[in-house]
Amino acid sequence: MFARGLKRKCADHEEDMGGALAGFRAVPSYSLQRQSLLDMSLVKLQLCHMLVEPNLCRSVLIANTVRQIQEEMTQDGTWRVAAPQSTGRAPLDRLVSTEILCRSMREQDGVHPAPGMGDDHVLGPGSELSTVTSAQTPRDPQNSVWEMDSPRENRGNFQKSLDQIFETLETRNPSSAEELFSDMDSSYYDLDTVLTGVVSRAEPGPCDGLQGLPPVATPASSSSCKSDLGELDHVMEILVET
Amino acid sequence: LQNTDIISTVEFNHSGELLATGDKGGRVVIFQQEQENKIQSHSRGEYNVYSTFQSHEPEFDYLKSLEIEEKINKIRWLPQKNAAQFLLSTNDKTIKLWKISERDKRPEGYNLKEEDGRYRDPTTVTTLRVPVFRPMDLMVEASPRRIFANAHTYHINSISINSDYETYLSADDLRINLWHLEITDRSFNIVDIKPANMEELTEVITAAEFHPNSCNTFVYSSSKGTIRLCDMRASALCDRHSKLFEEPEDPSNRSFFSEIISSISDVKFSHSGRYMMTRDYLSVKIWDLNMENRPVETYQVHEYLRSKLCSLYENDCIFDKFECCWNGSDSVVMTGSYNNFFRMFDRNTKRDITLEASRENNKPRTVLKPRKVCASGKRKKDEISVDSLDFNKKILHTAWHPKENIIAVATTNNLYIFQDKVN
Numbered sequence: 001m002f003a004r005g006l007k008r009k010c011a012d013h014e015e016d017m018g019g020a021l022a023g024f025r026a027v028p029s030y031s032l033q034r035q036s037l038l039d040m041s042l043v044k045l046q047l048c049h050m051l052v053e054p055n056l057c058r059s060v061l062i063a064n065t066v067r068q069i070q071e072e073m074t075q076d077g078t079w080r081v082a083a084p085q086s087t088g089r090a091p092l093d094r095l096v097s098t099e100i101l102c103r104s105m106r107e108q109d110g111v112h113p114a115p116g117m118g119d120d121h122v123l124g125p126g127s128e129l130s131t132v133t134s135a136q137t138p139r140d141p142q143n144s145v146w147e148m149d150s151p152r153e154n155r156g157n158f159q160k161s162l163d164q165i166f167e168t169l170e171t172r173n174p175s176s177a178e179e180l181f182s183d184m185d186s187s188y189y190d191l192d193t194v195l196t197g198v199v200s201r202a203e204p205g206p207c208d209g210l211q212g213l214p215p216v217a218t219p220a221s222s223s224s225c226k227s228d229l230g231e232l233d234h235v236m237e238i239l240v241e242t
Numbered sequence: 243l244q245n246t247d248i249i250s251t252v253e254f255n256h257s258g259e260l261l262a263t264g265d266k267g268g269r270v271v272i273f274q275q276e277q278e279n280k281i282q283s284h285s286r287g288e289y290n291v292y293s294t295f296q297s298h299e300p301e302f303d304y305l306k307s308l309e310i311e312e313k314i315n316k317i318r319w320l321p322q323k324n325a326a327q328f329l330l331s332t333n334d335k336t337i338k339l340w341k342i343s344e345r346d347k348r349p350e351g352y353n354l355k356e357e358d359g360r361y362r363d364p365t366t367v368t369t370l371r372v373p374v375f376r377p378m379d380l381m382v383e384a385s386p387r388r389i390f391a392n393a394h395t396y397h398i399n400s401i402s403i404n405s406d407y408e409t410y411l412s413a414d415d416l417r418i419n420l421w422h423l424e425i426t427d428r429s430f431n432i433v434d435i436k437p438a439n440m441e442e443l444t445e446v447i448t449a450a451e452f453h454p455n456s457c458n459t460f461v462y463s464s465s466k467g468t469i470r471l472c473d474m475r476a477s478a479l480c481d482r483h484s485k486l487f488e489e490p491e492d493p494s495n496r497s498f499f500s501e502i503i504s505s506i507s508d509v510k511f512s513h514s515g516r517y518m519m520t521r522d523y524l525s526v527k528i529w530d531l532n533m534e535n536r537p538v539e540t541y542q543v544h545e546y547l548r549s550k551l552c553s554l555y556e557n558d559c560i561f562d563k564f565e566c567c568w569n570g571s572d573s574v575v576m577t578g579s580y581n582n583f584f585r586m587f588d589r590n591t592k593r594d595i596t597l598e599a600s601r602e603n604n605k606p607r608t609v610l611k612p613r614k615v616c617a618s619g620k621r622k623k624d625e626i627s628v629d630s631l632d633f634n635k636k637i638l639h640t641a642w643h644p645k646e647n648i649i650a651v652a653t654t655n656n657l658y659i660f661q662d663k664v665n
Contacts, residue, residue, distance in 0.1 A: 057448060058558075060444060068501075069498060
């Protein structure tokens with residue numbers, strides 16, 4: 001069933017590891033590895049938005065990888081499609097994406113790392129290939145529980161990331177309302193405003209992708225949040241092909 | 243180490259006498275082969291710098307608030323029709339036709355002008371004479387003859403000159419345009435894979451090339467590992483392919499990275515036009531144009547990387563776009579790898595070789611030593627283990643002289659020219 005490269009890789013290199021290391025590092029579960037790959041991919045997609053000119057081929061390939069993982073997680077039942085909620089959803093979504101980017105940085109600061117990630121197993125110690133990025137830092141089991149409990153936030157973040165990639169393809173740097181109107185399919189623009197609830201962006205900052213998310217929900221926008229989620233579900237259905 | 247010196251494309255002209263390189267700073271440098279000494283044909287001529295010019299400058303797209311890189315993505319030579327040479331060079335958005343001409347004579351003996359250009363006092367002119375051409379030091383001039391702009395929303399990855407020598411195609415991530423070399427204000431869109439809703443985008447165009455002999459046929463490759471052959475006679479918009487080349491996936495090798503490594507980074511027709519070669523992340527495949535369901539030959543470039551795909555995804559190396567090339571007789575194919583290694587595969591003998599392009603290991607005129615990478619287990623002497631490969635030293639661009647066994651290999655900042663041993 002799990003005829004995936006990730007799992008086989010880990011098994012193959014178990015023998016290669018020294019006895020001292022084997023005692024410390026239990027083999028991370030397939031779902032942990034898969035989650036790590038998902039996180040890494042989402043970070044890569046977010047970073048795409050910060051670049052001047054996102055490489056379209058790279059973005060599409062990463063987005064397809066994310067979709068693959070999400071499809072598999074849906075089949076596993078680990079990616080639960082939740083019912084839409086009212087107010088409060090929007091700010092939580094924003095928190096999630098901040099969380100993903102900042103979490104690994106927090107862990108680098110001092111949180112005790114969990115059993116090593118599959119990649120370390122692949123390469124063995126001291127490999128030149130293991131460049132440390134924030135997403136690759138091993139995650140605490142408690143955090144993974146948080147992940148499992150809130151797939152909806154994941155999904156929201158994932159969906160926004162995908163949308164933002166393709167949005168930037170059309171609008172490039174979403175820093176002015178003007179650009180939203182230039183050289184773009186109007187249908188695309190509509191989806192953009194529905195999902196984010198804003199027409200023009202705040203000033204662009206280093207975390208442009210994050211600022212693209214809707215502001216803190218006000219009573220007036222609660223209904224738009226509902227329709228946001230409805231739209232989100234609809235799009236998710238397309239992706240999941242239920 | 244200047245960022246702008248990074249070589250981004252290498253191309254021999256049709257005779258092989260000239261070799262053009264483009265770099266990240268928008269410059270084109272052309273090398274010329276010294277004419278052989280006919281008496282002593284021990285060595286072929288060396289390549290020396292012939293011309294250097296700035297092809298593209300950085301631009302700013304005010305509408306999208308984006309800088310347009312001046313990096314030269316591709317250079318293609320036109321066949322020589324007269325004394326001058328012509329080439330097409332392109333960055334992400336604009337294609338330019340350059341004329342490279344020599345000047346080795348100049349007129350001297352004007353009636354009204356001094357040699358330095360100042361006008362003579364008419365009263366001092368007492369005789370009438372005709373200026374004559376006298377030799378001067380060779381000057382090579384490059385001048386832009388055509389600029390083909392504003393036709394691409396996305397980044398241009400390929401240009402290819404048609405065998406009719408009148409038209410050429412340019413391909414970006416989602417569209418392919420057909421141009422006439424004489425006409426700059428109009429181009430025809432012949433392929434458009436942009437979905438109505440960009441959210442549905444899952445596949446992009448990665449490379450395109452005209453068939454070397456059939457002026458109505460071209461191919462384009464995709465990020466999903468497919469190649470489509472199109473016939474322009476079928477319809478104006480070639481969205482429906484005539485042939486679709488795709489190898490079924492090997493289920494035992496399936497992983498989350500399968501699609502990424504199947505993405506084709508380069509496609510090249512053989513000189514004969516019978517075959518085409520594609521390069522994906524781990525292999526080179528040769529396709530017979532008459533067989534769509536699988537390649538006729540597959541060569542593993544660096545299979546030892548298959549178990550490292552997760553790391554290569556993390557450090558983005560998995561997105562590196564390697565090119566490939568044929569030798570003049572279509573019997574050998576070549577492509578680059580990491581650690582400044584490049585690989586050659588002999589299609590007839592089925593032998594392959596790994597060589598390294600580096601200054602420290604090779605002095606001029608020494609024979610290159612074959613290299614070997616050790617995938618796992620005990621490393622033999624002279625072998626290099628996978629973990630010590632330098633993934634920053636990648637050879638993405640290689641070119642083979644159309645007639646002789648001379649190859650040009652570009653590392654990040656340097657160009658190496660190798661030839662096989664004569665006598």
